[in-house]
Amino acid sequence: MPPHYLSFRVVLVLVLMGALAGAVWWIAQPAVLSEILHFLGV
Amino acid sequence: MPALIGIVLYGAACYYAFVYVVGPAWPFVVVGAGGIGVLLVIMVLVGTLLRVAGLAAPTVTPFDVGERLPDVKSNFKRDSAWPNYLFAQSRTDLGAALEHIASAVSRMWMSMTEFVRGEPEVLFLGPLLLLPLAGAVALTAGAAVGAVTAYGLLAVVLTLAWLGWLVVVGLLRGVDLGIRVLRGAKATCHYSGCNYRNRLPAYRCACGQTHHDIRAGRLGVVVRRCTCGSLLPTTVLQAAAGLVPVCQKCDRPLRAGAAVLTDVLIPVFGPASAGKTRLVLAGMVALARHLSAAGGSLLPIGPESEDTFRDATTVVESGIQTTKTEADRPPAGITVRLTAARHTALLHLFDAAGEFFSNREQSSELPFLDDAQGLVFVLDPFSVSAVADDLTGALASRLAAAQPAMMHPEQSYLVTAQSLRDQGIKLKRKPLAVAVVKADLLLGFPPATGLHPEAESGEVETWLRDKGLDNMLDGAARDFGVVRYFLVSSLDTATDADGWTNPLSPARPLLWLLGRSGVSVPAQRLAAAS
Numbered sequence: 001m002p003p004h005y006l007s008f009r010v011v012l013v014l015v016l017m018g019a020l021a022g023a024v025w026w027i028a029q030p031a032v033l034s035e036i037l038h039f040l041g042v
Numbered sequence: 043m044p045a046l047i048g049i050v051l052y053g054a055a056c057y058y059a060f061v062y063v064v065g066p067a068w069p070f071v072v073v074g075a076g077g078i079g080v081l082l083v084i085m086v087l088v089g090t091l092l093r094v095a096g097l098a099a100p101t102v103t104p105f106d107v108g109e110r111l112p113d114v115k116s117n118f119k120r121d122s123a124w125p126n127y128l129f130a131q132s133r134t135d136l137g138a139a140l141e142h143i144a145s146a147v148s149r150m151w152m153s154m155t156e157f158v159r160g161e162p163e164v165l166f167l168g169p170l171l172l173l174p175l176a177g178a179v180a181l182t183a184g185a186a187v188g189a190v191t192a193y194g195l196l197a198v199v200l201t202l203a204w205l206g207w208l209v210v211v212g213l214l215r216g217v218d219l220g221i222r223v224l225r226g227a228k229a230t231c232h233y234s235g236c237n238y239r240n241r242l243p244a245y246r247c248a249c250g251q252t253h254h255d256i257r258a259g260r261l262g263v264v265v266r267r268c269t270c271g272s273l274l275p276t277t278v279l280q281a282a283a284g285l286v287p288v289c290q291k292c293d294r295p296l297r298a299g300a301a302v303l304t305d306v307l308i309p310v311f312g313p314a315s316a317g318k319t320r321l322v323l324a325g326m327v328a329l330a331r332h333l334s335a336a337g338g339s340l341l342p343i344g345p346e347s348e349d350t351f352r353d354a355t356t357v358v359e360s361g362i363q364t365t366k367t368e369a370d371r372p373p374a375g376i377t378v379r380l381t382a383a384r385h386t387a388l389l390h391l392f393d394a395a396g397e398f399f400s401n402r403e404q405s406s407e408l409p410f411l412d413d414a415q416g417l418v419f420v421l422d423p424f425s426v427s428a429v430a431d432d433l434t435g436a437l438a439s440r441l442a443a444a445q446p447a448m449m450h451p452e453q454s455y456l457v458t459a460q461s462l463r464d465q466g467i468k469l470k471r472k473p474l475a476v477a478v479v480k481a482d483l484l485l486g487f488p489p490a491t492g493l494h495p496e497a498e499s500g501e502v503e504t505w506l507r508d509k510g511l512d513n514m515l516d517g518a519a520r521d522f523g524v525v526r527y528f529l530v531s532s533l534d535t536a537t538d539a540d541g542w543t544n545p546l547s548p549a550r551p552l553l554w555l556l557g558r559s560g561v562s563v564p565a566q567r568l569a570a571a572s
């Protein structure tokens with residue numbers, strides 16, 4: 001298998017991980033977090 | 043009565059379960075299950091891309107490119123090499139991940155349904171069942187939202203990569219082709235009966251696999267990986283440095299430097315016995331000496347050309363007669379690599395038997411006529427009636443010694459020119475060198491009145507008109523972009539001690555055509571000589 005297959009896959013995984021990290025960071029923002037907690041009734 | 047009490051108690055239990063369990067718990071279930079759905083998408087995608095056992099997608103190999111990539115606009119199937127990740131494997135990976143995600147979600151729903159069917163008494167839990175139901179719906183929705191987001195993100199990344207690929211491929215192809223067009227480079231097959239000519243030869247890998255289109259594309263941007271694993275370049279300029287160029291038509295190896303060096307193809311035509319072969323042989327040897335004197339070089343390429351050049355040198359230096367060219371098959375090209383004034387070029391001289399030019403059917407078997415940079419027409423003055431008629435009595439032996447061509451030059455020219463026009467060849471773009479040969483036998487005798495060893499093109503033309511060849515000359519002027527006349531002696535090389543050609547040299551028509559093809563050979567040392 002050509003090495004560039006792995007390179008592409010690693011890049012795509014990094015993009016996904018980055019997006020996930022971004023989503024977690026966004027959820028952790030006080031404004032968003034308070035909305036979620038309010039929804040949960042906590 | 044007890045039944046009624048039971049129903050009331052069950053209803054009350056359901057009410058309290060809904061109010062005190064389902065009500066407070068469902069937001070946690072929905073948020074948690076939705077998050078699990080999103081994470082499921084991410085984890086499956088990552089697992090598929092990193093080829094975690096059980097999730098890995100099938101690998102697209104060189105054997106799959108025929109099915110997985112679009113057909114090429116060519117006479118050949120797409121080459122067998124590892125495809126670029128963007129064009130086959132990416133879709134396979136993302137498609138496999140999507141199947142895994144859909145499979146996981148559907149398995150969840152199936153197991154829930156089967157559980158309820160297998161244990162119907164759980165239905166008595168009533169409102170409490172809303173929690174797993176809400177969880178399943180939330181997980182499905184989370185997976186759907188996660189999939190749309192993740193796939194959208196990956197699609198953007200892959201589209202950007204595709205745009206980058208497009209730019210790099212366009213640049214590589216453009217630069218590669220541009221340099222070769224500016225050089226006037228083409229790949230000419232020298233094999234008899236093929237003589238195919240184009241700008242893009244095939245290249246053969248060390249494993250024997252032929253790649254018909256080595257250029258950057260879906261099989262690789264900067265390099266391509268052959269089925270055998272070898273890395274091959276994706277430009278013709280790079281491929282020429284290490285791979286064997288192969289004819290796209292007959293699949294036989296071409297000369298080194300094909301398609302990257304300036305490629306000059308000069309067919310020599312004329313009737314049988316006009317002296318074409320002699321002109322080619324003597325012209326080649328004279329050209330070698332001239333280039334050597336000018337600081338350049340001429341090297342025959344390939345064993346056949348080396349043998350021909352060796353024989354030509356022997357024939358010209360010893361003054362022996364030239365063997366008649368075989369008329370039973372189309373000619374093989376003689377290829378020489380010449381360098382002059384920092385310019386390197388491949389020169390192909392094609393010498394077909396005169397019989398090939400005697401009728402249209404046979405001359406159509408000479409494909410190299412189509413794409414020549416210029417042509418040399420060999421005109422035997424002794425086959426012109428006005429010349430032959432002057433050589434009677436005591437001069438008849440001179441006519442016999444000249445062994446005149448079997449066909450009148452006008453007829454030979456008209457048949458060949460008509461054949462070329464019939465093939466759609468734009469003669470107006472090509473130069474024609476008319477070589478009036480056998481000057482060594484002609485000069486000094488009555489028919490040569492008006493000619494001298496240093497006769498210019500105009501003087502030779504005037505002399506030919508005097509001999510009644512107006513029709514042919516007018517036709518040549520009409521047909522070709524530019525016509526130049528040379529008085530030539532092919533008996534020897536007609537060069538001085540240093541190698542510089544004199545005006546009668548058989549190399550003169552070749553030097554003129556080379557100059558018009560962009561291969562500027564230093565002019566003869568006329569200034570120094572005078």
